[in-house]
Amino acid sequence: MTVIAQARLGLHDPHDCTDANDELTVLHAIYDTLVKRDGQGFVPALAREWFVSDDACVWDFTLQAGVQFHDGTLCDATAVAASLERMAREDKGYTLGAPAVWRQFLGGAKLEVFSATQLRVTLTAPMADLLDVLEQGFVVAPSAFAALDAGDHSAQVGSGPYRIVEITPSQISALRVDGHFLDRPANDKVTWLLETDAAKRQTMLANGTVQVANGLEFEASRSLGAMRHEFLSPVAIIYLLNAARGPLVDTRVRRALSLAVDREAIVATVMQGAARPLRGFISPNHFGAGQGTGAEMDHEIARALLAEAGHGDGLTLEVDCPTRLPDEAERLTGALAAQLAKVGITLNVHIHPEREDYAHMVRHKEIRDLCVFDSSPMSTYRVLYEKIDSRVAGSWWQGYANPEIEALIDKGCITTDRAARAENWRRAYALLQDDPAWLTLYNPLRVIGIAGEHPDFTMPADGVIDVPQLPLLEESALAG
Incomplete structure (x- = not known):
């Protein structure tokens, strides 16, 4: 049996939207999706192949x-169509502070079943990147819908390479499904174990109690030697900027903020080296990532931009700061304040201890x-x-508008050629260097521990443990 120790445990409705890697690792093991993410692209899963129309509306x-x-x-x-229809419900796709995430893409879609193996999805608007949504479109047995709708989150019935056999508050266990159409997982049984303390997770790995430990301390985990695996999280730590009212309406002030920041120093002090400076608006793991050089520190230009915007004698900005998610938010804001003081x-700072209330405040543009x-x-x-398109004014949009970028968004929607679409997104992010919507800072570095020596192991681009692809671990639990 392979045991994975992690900081959070629990399953919610699989058709709600989550970015919690501790939950996604379970969902991806027990559910199939039409496609699987492979680096910056996709490979077949339930869908053996797919075709998209030239206008990117018909799939x-x-x-x-x-x-x-x-x-x-x-x-x-028929079952796949039922899951897609359920995902698109107004009461589904809920993530912290943002309801109906999937409805904005799948709402109103026409789902046509031509045979047991032929499905057509006709969207109400073109979306050449639909596979980004379908990669988290977990296909749930319709027999489980009623229980899930009633709030019974133990009703987890998928078709994936593992099936759940036990759910308790402290662990979730699943057995390998023989004859699954994808590659046979190496490990026959997996248990996800709740352990909130990172030091205890590391000790459990070191003494062989568990075979995988997720979310380890960056420096302390170095004692694990070859069992330690470091990877870049695609999550971007940022400050959303209010471009609807106040001084940050002015592009020059937003750009001055970006130029005033020493990202390397923030990584070294706030994160103790456990991050990489973010030069663009998405991580290098993202499709069409455009890193650019617009985020390089230049105090001289920053001061000049502030003076040009009428703030040569100084500027005071009001900052909202949570106490967690990111957990370093208060330390980060303190470090940022010290850096920005150098350009006047x-x-x-206004502290918010209730994280969900904070998310609702952001979503309500407050x-x-x-x-x-x-x-x-x-x-x-x-x-x-x-987050960027002013015409959508999505949950996390804060008043930013750039017609040139929005034209590129429109073009990307209908560009079905992946190479051409990647270049289109790179152009959009290059423009965001000169007219930033956010203050971007870094992508965290995370650590996972795996029993034994597995020099070829790499984490997926999304930072989620792919349990079916783990190496054989039962016999290596005491190695290392």
Whole structure:
């Protein structure tokens, strides 16, 4: 048996939207999706192949034949369509502070089942990056819908390479499914174990009690030697900037903020080296990542821009700051204040201890001048659509508008050629260097521990443990 120790444990409705890697690792093991993420691209899963129309509105999927859910019912095109329809419900797709995430893309879609293996999805608007959504479109047995709707989150019935056999407050266990259409997982049984203390997770790995320990301390974990695996999180730690009212309406002031920051120093002091400076608006793991050089520190230009904007004698900005998510938010804001003071900017900080209330405040566009936040979607398109496009005015949008970037968003929606679309997104992010919507700072570095020596192991681009792809660990638990 392979045991994975992690800081959070629990399953919610699989059709709600989550970026919690401790939950996604379970969901991806027990549910199939139409496609799987592979680096910056996608590979077949339930869908053996797919075709998209030139206008990026019509998607045809050919599905694996004969797939069964863990309750023995058939996972065919009708079942897939039912899951997509459920995802698009107004009461589904809820993530912290933002309801109906999936509805904005799948709402009103026409779902046509031509046979057990042929499904057509016709969108109401073009979306060449639809696979970004479908990668988290967990296909749930329709027999579980009623229980899930009633709030019974133990009703987890998928068709994935593992099936759940036990759910308790402290652990979730699953067995390998023989004959699954994807590659056979190396480990026959997996248990996700709740352990909130990172030091205890590391000790459990070191003494062989568990075979995988997620979310370890960056420096303390170095004692694990070859069992320690470091990876870049795609989550961007940022400050959302209020471009609707106040001094940050002015592009020059937003750019001055970006130029005033020494990201390397913040990484070294606030994160103790456990991050990489973010030069663009998405991580290097993202499709079409455009890092640019616009985020380099230049105090001289920053001061000149502030003076040109009428703030040569100084500027005070009001900052909203949570106490967690990111957990370093208060330390980060303190470090930022010290850096911005060097160009004449003073931060007046307002602390918010209730994180969900804080998220609702941000979603309701009630932030002051700027606020600590993160950007977690692995979809480059979703970041632009939900957070940058003024015509959408999505949950986390804060008044920013740039017609040139919005024209590129429109073009990307209908550009079905992946290479051309990646270049389109790179152009959009290059423009965001000169006219920043956010103050971008860094991508965290995370650590996972795995028993034994596995020099070829790499974490997926999204930072989620891919349990079916783990090396054989039962016999290596005491190695190292």
